[in-house]
Amino acid sequence: MPRIRTLFKALLMFALLLSTAARAEMTIEIVGGGASKHAIAVVPFKDEGSRVREALTPIIRNDLELSGVFRMVDGSTVANVPVEPADVRYPLWQAAGAQSIAIGKVEPVAGGQVKISFRLLDVAQKKQLTSGEFTVTPDRGREVAHTIADMIYQAITGQKGIFNTRVVYVLKNGRNYMLQVGLITDVDSNRAQTILRSKEPIISPSWSPDGRYLAYVSFESKKPVVWVQDLATGQRRAVANFKGSNSAPAWSPDGSKLAVVLTTTGNSQIYLVNTLGGAPRRLSYSDAIDTEPAFTPDGSQIYFVSDRTGGPQIYRMAVSGGAAQRVTWQGSYNVSPRVSPDGRTLTFIRREAGRLRVMAQDLASGDVRALSDNGYNERPSFAPNGRMVLYASDAGGKSVLYATTLDGSSKVKLAVINGEVQDPSWGPFNNPQ
Numbered sequence: 001m002p003r004i005r006t007l008f009k010a011l012l013m014f015a016l017l018l019s020t021a022a023r024a025e026m027t028i029e030i031v032g033g034g035a036s037k038h039a040i041a042v043v044p045f046k047d048e049g050s051r052v053r054e055a056l057t058p059i060i061r062n063d064l065e066l067s068g069v070f071r072m073v074d075g076s077t078v079a080n081v082p083v084e085p086a087d088v089r090y091p092l093w094q095a096a097g098a099q100s101i102a103i104g105k106v107e108p109v110a111g112g113q114v115k116i117s118f119r120l121l122d123v124a125q126k127k128q129l130t131s132g133e134f135t136v137t138p139d140r141g142r143e144v145a146h147t148i149a150d151m152i153y154q155a156i157t158g159q160k161g162i163f164n165t166r167v168v169y170v171l172k173n174g175r176n177y178m179l180q181v182g183l184i185t186d187v188d189s190n191r192a193q194t195i196l197r198s199k200e201p202i203i204s205p206s207w208s209p210d211g212r213y214l215a216y217v218s219f220e221s222k223k224p225v226v227w228v229q230d231l232a233t234g235q236r237r238a239v240a241n242f243k244g245s246n247s248a249p250a251w252s253p254d255g256s257k258l259a260v261v262l263t264t265t266g267n268s269q270i271y272l273v274n275t276l277g278g279a280p281r282r283l284s285y286s287d288a289i290d291t292e293p294a295f296t297p298d299g300s301q302i303y304f305v306s307d308r309t310g311g312p313q314i315y316r317m318a319v320s321g322g323a324a325q326r327v328t329w330q331g332s333y334n335v336s337p338r339v340s341p342d343g344r345t346l347t348f349i350r351r352e353a354g355r356l357r358v359m360a361q362d363l364a365s366g367d368v369r370a371l372s373d374n375g376y377n378e379r380p381s382f383a384p385n386g387r388m389v390l391y392a393s394d395a396g397g398k399s400v401l402y403a404t405t406l407d408g409s410s411k412v413k414l415a416v417i418n419g420e421v422q423d424p425s426w427g428p429f430n431n432p433q
Contacts, residue, residue: 037071037410038156040064041098046083046105051114052141059142060102063149063163063185066403068388068410069156073098085121085128093123100129102152106141113137116144120152130155146185162383166427167390168195168205168214169401173419177202179216181231184383184390184426187401195229203423206249206258211430213275215239215249215258226260228275239277250293250302251275259283259293259302270304272319283319294337295319303327303337303346314348328361330368336379339363340386345406347371347380347389358391360406371408381426390426 042064048055064070075081077096082088082103093101104118119131130151134144143164150161168181179202182192196202200219207214212231217224226240226249240246244263251258255275262271262280268289271280284290288308295302302319305312311332317324328334333351340347346361358372358380371380371389380391383403390403395413399420404411 038069039071039073039097039099040152040156041073041075041093041096041101043075043081043101043103045103045116045118046081048104048106048141051106051108052116052138054142054145056104056106056116056141056145056148057102059145059185060149060152063146064152066185066412067153067162068403068405068412069153075101085119088121088126090123090126098123100152100156102148104148109135114141116141116148118148120155142186146183149185157387159385159387160429162385162388162429165384165429166211167401167424168207168427169392169421169424170202170205171419171421175199179205179214181214181427184403195231195234204248205423205425206251207425207427208251208275209253209255209428209430211428213255215251215275217247217249226258226273228258237277239275240271240273240280242280248292250295252295253297253299259295261291261293270302283321284317284324286324290315292336294339296339297341297343303339305335305337314346327363334359338381340382340406341384342386345382345386347382349378349380358389358404360389360408369408371404371406372402377402379423379425381424383426384429390424392422392424 042057042061044057061072073096075096078092083105100120100122102118102120107115109115113135116134120129122129132151136144146163149163153161163185165184166181167184167187171178171180177198178194179196180192181195198220203217205214205216213228215228218227224245224247225238226246227236228239229236240260242262242264246260246262248261249258257272258275260271260273261268268291270284270290270293271282273280286308288306290304290306292305293302300319301316303314303316306315312335313326314328314334314337315324316327331350331352334348336349338347344363346363348359349356350359355375356377357370358377359368360371361368374393377391377393380389382389388403388405393400393402400413401421401424402411402413
């Protein structure tokens with residue numbers, strides 16, 4: 001079973017920092033569903049099996065199901081497989097329960113490329129909702145399938161799709177640690193890219209707002225040091241390597257600064273450092289342990305964890321300074337705060353009845369709801385559209401990743417076959433190649 005581990009406890013108990021993650025294979029499994037989902041039929045695209053490396057429609061269906069918004073409609077009762085809008089027999093698809101239908105085709109074009117065309121049609125209104133054409137090499141079909149899924153998601157929900165966004169996580173196998181980045185939709189495969197390998201622990205990866213850089217903590221120098229790495233070039237630099245512990249990096253929304261936790265004065269306190277390096281500026285002033293900072297989307301405030309009232313609770317303070325305000329009042333142990341992209345919701349971990357559960361708190365009303373129900377969960381983070389929360393957990397004695405809708409009505413398990421996966425973080429929309 002994975003060890004319970006949070007950065008707060010890591011600062012209290014240094015040994016707990018010596019756990020993390022290594023390579024594993026994962027498979028997406030839908031483990032929960034909401035009462036009402038949009039019923040969509042994604043029919044096989046004409047010639048997709050022979051003209052692109054991977055069939056498009058299984059990828060599109062998988063993406064849409066992962067979102068927790070869609071329910072796939074079985075079209076086997078409808079005899080014809082439509083390719084053009086004129087081919088769609090709307091009454092039959094309506095009888096099959098479909099609210100919308102996606103159709104498409106793959107055609108050869110000059111230069112060894114293919115043209116992938118698709119249309120999304122409203123079944124009741126018999127009208128087109130969105131469409132697209134993509135001319136690519138046959139090996140880029142998977143990429144196009146994710147893009148089509150994004151377009152379908154946005155056409156139905158009005159929200160930007162997340163199927164081309166990335167996640168970072170740490171995998172551990174034996175004494176080997178690997179920092180890995182992959183598409184949220186491909187985290188179940190061997191497509192993840194290894195950013196860093198180490199015999200020493202790697203923890204707390206954090207995305208820059210533009211998706212170009214990762215900040216993380218590495219123990220390669222036998223102490224925790226905060227590094228920033230360029231994902232395009234692989235170049236990296238130490239941005240917090242001060243006396244004592246350097247940990248828990250969190251990017252400011254403009255990408256110019258990092259909030260970090262330092263022990264230069266003895267106890268753990270929150271500081272602000274320039275991402276290019278330089279002297280830190282202290283933000284928190286207490287005799288307690290202050291840790292796990294997280295910026296609000298506008299950059300004006302920071303949420304953090306402190307034990308100033310005895311046990312770990314979540315507080316909020318202005319980046320410009322001033323007194324901190326307590327945010328969590330229920331429970332004796334609340335850690336790992338993250339703020340939704342719209343600034344309205346806080347997700348965090350609460351310990352209750354011996355379980356570490358993912359919670360979501362409405363910041364206006366203070367209402368709190370549980371998003372997870374099993375015993376061990378850690379490090380929740382929001383999808384860039386704010387509609388889902390990613391977190392690490394366990395199932396059947398293995399470490400896994402879960403993604404759940406914000407209301408907790410639908411959940412997806414990313415099942416780890418080998419190794420331990422920890423410290424997941426969902427990246428921004430920006431996805432530089």
